[in-house]
Amino acid sequence: MRGTLAAREARLAFFMLAPTFIIVFAIVLFPVIANFWISFKPVELGDLRPPAPVVRERIRETPQESSDTLRIRYQMRNSSRDVTLTTVTLTDNLPTGVTLATNEPRCEVQGNNLSCNLGNWEGGYRENLELDFTVDESFFASAADPLATVPNIRASAPNILTNFVFTLANFREVLSGSEFWPTLRITLYYTIFGTIGSILLGLFAAQLLNVKFAGQGIMRGLFLFPYVAPVIAVAFTWAFLLDPLSGSVNALGVRFGVLGEAVNFLGQRNIDINLLGLKLQFPLALTTVILFEAWRYFPFAFLFILARFQAIPQDMYEAADVDGASPLQKFWWITLPQLVGILSTLFLLRFIWTFNKFDDIFLLTGGAAGTKTLTVQVYDQAFALADLGAGAAVAVILFIILAIFMTIYFRYAPEGE
Amino acid sequence: MAVAQDIAKRQSLPYSPVGLLIAALIGALATTLVVALWSILATVLAGINTSIPLFWALLTGAALGAGIGLLRQERNTSLPATLALGLTAAILWLVFTALKPLGMAAVDIFWGVIATPISFVAAAQLTRYGLRELNLNKIHRDMLETLFLRMLRAVGFSFFLSIVVFPFYFMVASSLKSRVEMLQDPTFLGINLQQSLADLFVGYREVLVTFSFWRYIGNSSFVAIVTVIITLILAVLGAYAVTRLQFPGRNLLSRSILLIYMFPAIVLVIPLYSIFTQLGLRDTLPGLLIVYPATTLPVALYMLRSYFQTLPKDLEEAGMIDGSSRLGVIWRITLPLSLPALASVGLYVFMIAWNEFLFAFMFLDTPTIFTLSRGMVGLNSQEVPRQFLMAGAVIVTLPIMVIFFWFEKYLVGGLTAGGVKG
Known part of the structure; x- marks a missing residue:
């Protein structure tokens, strides 16, 4: 009895989870596999539109009276220059009262329907098929327009995604390109400093709000703004705010003497800094996108750290007071150790998400001025350069690096998430 | 002290x-x-x-x-x-x-x-x-x-x-x-109230009417709401199965739910773009409505699972003894008890779907079905005054902010319900 009950429960669970499974498999897991597949294939963006036969219908001779000739020309071609189409068939609806007069073995008329089996077409194939029809009285009686129905042409073409042509050229191209290693380095800078920045800001903000005061709730709501607002709105706002010509930050900075001259925060790769006689190159645009990342995601860290703060038992602080601990000592010896768990979890989560981040940099700089990360390179290769295969190859590399991070995370993450 | x-x-x-x-x-x-x-x-x-x-x-x-x-x-x-x-x-x-x-x-x-x-x-x-x-x-x-x-x-x-x-x-x-006004003095950001309302809000009128943002508001709302509905239905079923039912592989599944949440969207874009193009789903709203729930489901399921675990089993068992089926118990007992959690998850999913940029940007080409995010990109690529673009940004941001302030309690619950115990 228990056995059957357990089996029934398992079956029910299966049905309840099945839709989730199917949708997650179809949209997440399967595409990851498909991405691996595409990365080994020579696919360009243009190849996605499958090659197809194209036809245009024209009337070359219009009949005036009975037993005259109606001549129709079908201008046909293969839309692809190099892919062979197989079993091309043309079908068209004919007006009433016409009989096929041309001796064309590929075509036959059944009732009002014309159908032609045109065989296989090589890439770039063109043909003008002219057919003569003899008309009778009923043609004029019906007054039908031969062009009223659009001819239909079909063929089968090999699917570029499902055939078995493989290549390593995508990976060779990506890994040997001069761009790859700098991109990886920039990705790591962006990820590490963006993560640390957002967590430090979040910790600071959580400290500020960890005291009861009037307006605390409103403050908490305000602090979450950057995280809740749509990325496209805040990215454009930052871009305008930092504009060197008419941006308010530059204008205010110059007005109050903080900046010597207007700075192109998002467009300038490096800025020279003279530090004690040492000339240093400071990556300006990269720093700006890192600051954006820290600004946009500090609320995430803030929320989690604040929640953790409120769970620290107060008697620990009271005991420390009795021992005469100073405020900073209390922070260092009581608060921080209590936060280690959440801070390490936040670090790894944010690290992975920042590593995966595409929208922010894409909208701020488009990857220009030394801010191109791996995710932006995926887009550039696949869509800007229209080389899907190479883009998929970058995505595979990104995914492998991420898998290594994830393994680390699930090995060291605190038990029970 | x-x-x-x-x-x-x-x-x-x-x-x-x-x-x-x-x-x-x-x-x-x-x-x-x-x-x-x-x-x-x-x-x-x-x-x-x-x-x-x-x-x-x-x-x-x-x-x-x-x-x-x-x-x-x-x-x-x-x-x-x-x-x-x-x-x-x-x-x-x-x-x-x-x-x-x-x-x-x-x-x-x-x-x-x-x-x-x-x-x-x-x-x-x-x-x-x-x-x-x-x-x-x-x-x-x-x-x-x-x-x-x-x-x-x-x-x-x-x-x-x-x-x-x-x-x-x-x-x-x-x-x-x-x-x-902007170029005259970029440091001055005060609002000139000594002009007619029509002049003041010219950017909004242009964006809403000339650039059809009124339609994009409808599209965005539709996509976000349908995503919420699909996600909630599937996540409730899945979360209930994971918390209350015994089946082989349960623990493994529980652990791997969040793993999905860490998959980079950009890795999914190329294959989804290719496959959806060939299936004719790419430039359609149903296409987006397949993708969005898939990206929100894992976290919704995870959040609801955390919540269901806090509900007492006894009530459900009492319901079972009274002869209700499992689905009946979920509908009559579990769901009414989980309304706050459903609100949290729903708002969170709404926020994600409303703000989503990447797939909307990659998939949509036809202006009549643009979502607001996609419409903003269109606005940016034309020679459109910055004033209009910022009006667009306000239009995208305002609804989510209003909802956020209105339901802050729930949304914060949703944001943190990722369950922090460590």
Whole structure:
């Protein structure tokens, strides 16, 4: 009895989870596999539109009276220059009262329907098929327009995604390109400093709000703004705010003497800094996108750290007071150790998400001025350069690096998430 | 607090030279902070050309701080004394600058004459608040650290409020200013209310009507709401199965739910783009409605699972004994108990779907089915005035902000329900 009950429960669970499974498999897991597949294939963006036969219908001779000739020309071609189409068939609806007069073995008329089996077409194939029809009285009686129905042409073409042509050229191209290693380095800078920045800001903000005061709730709501607002709105706002010509930050900075001259925060790769006689190159645009990342995601860290703060038992602080601990000592010896768990979890989560981040940099700089990360390179290769295969190859590399991070995370993450 | 009481017990003289020096220092810093904020606000909100007279701010502040230190009785300066000191400083400033503080070119009633006493009283109050309950006579590690942390707090609040409020204020203000106004003085972000409403909101009208944003609002709402519905239905079923039913592989599944949430969207884009193009799903809203729930389901399932685990099993078992089926129990017992969690998850999913950019950008080509995010990109690529683009940004942001403030409690619950125990 228990056995059957357990089996029934398992079956029910299966049905309840099945839709989730199917949708997650179809949209997440399967595409990851498909991405691996595409990365080994020579696919360009243009190849996605499958090659197809194209036809245009024209009337070359219009009949005036009975037993005259109606001549129709079908201008046909293969839309692809190099892919062979197989079993091309043309079908068209004919007006009433016409009989096929041309001796064309590929075509036959059944009732009002014309159908032609045109065989296989090589890439770039063109043909003008002219057919003569003899008309009778009923043609004029019906007054039908031969062009009223659009001819239909079909063929089968090999699917570029499902055939078995493989290549390593995508990976060779990506890994040997001069761009790859700098991109990886920039990705790591962006990820590490963006993560640390957002967590430090979040910790600071959580400290500020960890005291009861009037307006605390409103403050908490305000602090979450950057995280809740749509990325496209805040990215454009930052871009305008930092504009060197008419941006308010530059204008205010110059007005109050903080900046010597207007700075192109998002467009300038490096800025020279003279530090004690040492000339240093400071990556300006990269720093700006890192600051954006820290600004946009500090609320995430803030929320989690604040929640953790409120769970620290107060008697620990009271005991420390009795021992005469100073405020900073209390922070260092009581608060921080209590936060280690959440801070390490936040670090790894944010690290992975920042590593995966595409929208922010894409909208701020488009990857220009030394801010191109791996995710932006995926887009550039696949869509800007229209080389899907190479883009998929970058995505595979990104995914492998991420898998290594994830393994680390699930090995060291605190038990029970 | 115990420390402060401890210090209070050892109370001695109201002042000492070192104590006065510290009070002067705090006063100088507090006053400089306030004067800087005042100057920036006058520039940004009123377009008044101001500077920050750093030296005079520090000097006045030091005097103010020393005064507050001198007038301390017991552990605090009294409120009237603080007010009097602040007002004195304000009067001196107004007299010595001929009613034109901060290097203003002309007398401004509000930002000059009225703002001066407000600023100095605020600075005096801030100084008094910073020094409250401290024994200034003995240099003590506790006292120095407390002072340092209080200063950090004041700076921190100013800093966070500026970085959070300023960009959003800028967004709204520049959506109400024409290109000419903007280029004339980029530091002035005040809103000119002496024009007709039609002129003021010309950006919104253009974006909503000429650039069809009214339609995109509908599309975005439709996509977000349908995503919420699909996600909630599937996540409730899945989360219930994972928490309440026994089946092989349950633990493995529980652990791997969140794993999906860490998959990079950009890795999915190329294959989904290719496959959806070939299936004819790419440039359609149903296409988006397949993708969005898939990206929100794992986290929704995870959040609901955490919540279901806190619900008592007994009620459901009672329902089962009464003869209800599992689905009946879910509908009649579990769901009514989980309404707050459903609200949290629903709002969170709504936010994700409303804000989503990448797939909307990659998939949609036909303007009639654009979502707001996609519409914004279209706006950006044309030669459209910045005012319109910022009006668009406000239109995208406003609904999510209103919802957020309205349901903040639930949304914060949703954001944190990722279950932090570690």
